[in-house]
Amino acid sequence: QVRLVESGGGLVQPGGSLRLSCKASGLNFRLYTLGWYRQAPGKQRESVGNITSGHITTYIDSVKGRFTISRDNVRRTMYLQMNSLKPEDTARYYCRVELGRVFWGRGTQVTVSS
Numbered sequence: 001q002v003r004l005v006e007s008g009g010g011l012v013q014p015g016g017s018l019r020l021s022c023k024a025s026g027l028n029f030r031l032y033t034l035g036w037y038r039q040a041p042g043k044q045r046e047s048v049g050n051i052t053s054g055h056i057t058t059y060i061d062s063v064k065g066r067f068t069i070s071r072d073n074v075r076r077t078m079y080l081q082m083n084s085l086k087p088e089d090t091a092r093y094y095c096r097v098e099l100g101r102v103f104w105g106r107g108t109q110v111t112v113s114s
Contacts, residue, residue, distance in 0.1 A: 009108030022095030030073040038091035
Protein backbone atom coordinates (compact mmCIF):
# COMPACT_ATOMS: atom_id res chain seq x y z
CA GLN A 1 0.00 0.00 0.00
CA VAL A 2 1.47 3.31 -1.10
CA ARG A 3 1.72 5.89 1.63
CA LEU A 4 3.08 9.44 1.50
CA VAL A 5 3.61 11.49 4.65
CA GLU A 6 4.56 15.15 4.50
CA SER A 7 6.19 17.08 7.34
CA GLY A 8 8.11 20.26 8.02
CA GLY A 9 5.44 22.90 7.57
CA GLY A 10 4.89 25.79 9.93
CA LEU A 11 4.66 29.53 10.37
CA VAL A 12 7.51 31.59 8.94
CA GLN A 13 8.09 35.28 8.33
CA PRO A 14 8.42 36.65 4.81
CA GLY A 15 11.93 36.07 3.56
CA GLY A 16 12.34 33.02 5.72
CA SER A 17 13.00 29.38 4.84
CA LEU A 18 11.44 26.00 5.44
CA ARG A 19 12.29 22.48 4.34
CA LEU A 20 9.45 20.08 3.72
CA SER A 21 9.86 16.33 3.63
CA CYS A 22 7.77 13.62 1.99
CA LYS A 23 8.42 10.13 3.30
CA ALA A 24 7.18 7.35 1.03
CA SER A 25 6.45 3.68 1.63
CA GLY A 26 4.87 0.86 -0.32
CA LEU A 27 6.59 1.50 -3.62
CA ASN A 28 9.96 1.08 -5.31
CA PHE A 29 10.75 4.69 -4.56
CA ARG A 30 13.73 5.17 -6.85
CA LEU A 31 11.75 4.35 -10.00
CA TYR A 32 9.15 7.10 -9.86
CA THR A 33 8.73 10.77 -10.58
CA LEU A 34 7.49 12.58 -7.50
CA GLY A 35 5.78 15.93 -7.31
CA TRP A 36 5.08 18.73 -4.87
CA TYR A 37 1.74 20.50 -5.09
CA ARG A 38 0.10 23.22 -3.05
CA GLN A 39 -3.38 24.50 -2.44
CA ALA A 40 -4.18 27.90 -1.00
CA PRO A 41 -7.58 28.67 0.54
CA GLY A 42 -10.17 29.22 -2.17
CA LYS A 43 -7.80 28.21 -4.94
CA GLN A 44 -7.22 25.12 -7.00
CA ARG A 45 -4.37 22.78 -6.20
CA GLU A 46 -1.35 23.60 -8.34
CA SER A 47 1.90 21.90 -9.15
CA VAL A 48 4.99 23.41 -7.55
CA GLY A 49 7.44 21.12 -9.29
CA ASN A 50 8.64 17.58 -9.59
CA ILE A 51 11.71 15.38 -9.64
CA THR A 52 12.24 12.41 -11.91
CA SER A 53 13.90 9.12 -11.10
CA GLY A 54 17.00 10.61 -12.74
CA HIS A 55 16.88 13.61 -10.36
CA ILE A 56 15.78 16.03 -13.08
CA THR A 57 13.68 18.80 -11.60
CA THR A 58 11.12 21.22 -12.99
CA TYR A 59 9.39 24.12 -11.27
CA ILE A 60 6.62 26.58 -11.85
CA ASP A 61 7.86 30.07 -12.69
CA SER A 62 6.75 31.64 -9.42
CA VAL A 63 9.13 29.48 -7.34
CA LYS A 64 12.12 29.19 -9.68
CA GLY A 65 15.28 30.32 -7.96
CA ARG A 66 13.67 30.09 -4.52
CA PHE A 67 12.55 26.47 -4.17
CA THR A 68 14.63 23.33 -4.65
CA ILE A 69 13.33 19.78 -4.90
CA SER A 70 15.62 16.87 -4.06
CA ARG A 71 15.30 13.22 -3.20
CA ASP A 72 17.11 10.63 -1.12
CA ASN A 73 16.36 7.19 -2.53
CA VAL A 74 17.94 5.42 0.45
CA ARG A 75 15.66 7.24 2.89
CA ARG A 76 12.74 7.10 0.44
CA THR A 77 12.20 10.77 1.03
CA MET A 78 11.64 13.77 -1.20
CA TYR A 79 12.42 17.29 0.00
CA LEU A 80 11.29 20.79 -0.83
CA GLN A 81 13.70 23.48 0.29
CA MET A 82 11.86 26.80 0.26
CA ASN A 83 13.82 30.02 0.57
CA SER A 84 12.83 33.69 0.33
CA LEU A 85 9.29 32.77 1.22
CA LYS A 86 6.49 35.16 0.34
CA PRO A 87 2.97 35.52 1.76
CA GLU A 88 1.62 34.16 -1.53
CA ASP A 89 3.43 30.88 -0.82
CA THR A 90 0.98 30.27 2.02
CA ALA A 91 -0.78 26.99 1.24
CA ARG A 92 -1.09 23.38 2.20
CA TYR A 93 1.70 21.47 0.48
CA TYR A 94 1.21 17.93 -0.78
CA CYS A 95 3.40 15.31 -2.36
CA ARG A 96 2.17 13.13 -5.20
CA VAL A 97 3.19 9.99 -7.02
CA GLU A 98 1.50 8.18 -9.87
CA LEU A 99 1.60 4.39 -10.13
CA GLY A 100 -1.29 3.61 -12.43
CA ARG A 101 -3.33 5.82 -10.18
CA VAL A 102 -2.41 8.95 -8.31
CA PHE A 103 -1.48 8.85 -4.65
CA TRP A 104 -1.41 11.91 -2.39
CA GLY A 105 -0.21 12.60 1.10
CA ARG A 106 -2.35 14.50 3.57
CA GLY A 107 -0.27 17.62 3.27
CA THR A 108 1.54 19.99 5.57
CA GLN A 109 0.55 23.61 6.16
CA VAL A 110 2.92 26.45 5.31
CA THR A 111 1.98 29.92 6.47
CA VAL A 112 4.11 32.92 5.53
CA SER A 113 3.16 35.93 7.60
CA SER A 114 4.68 38.65 9.72
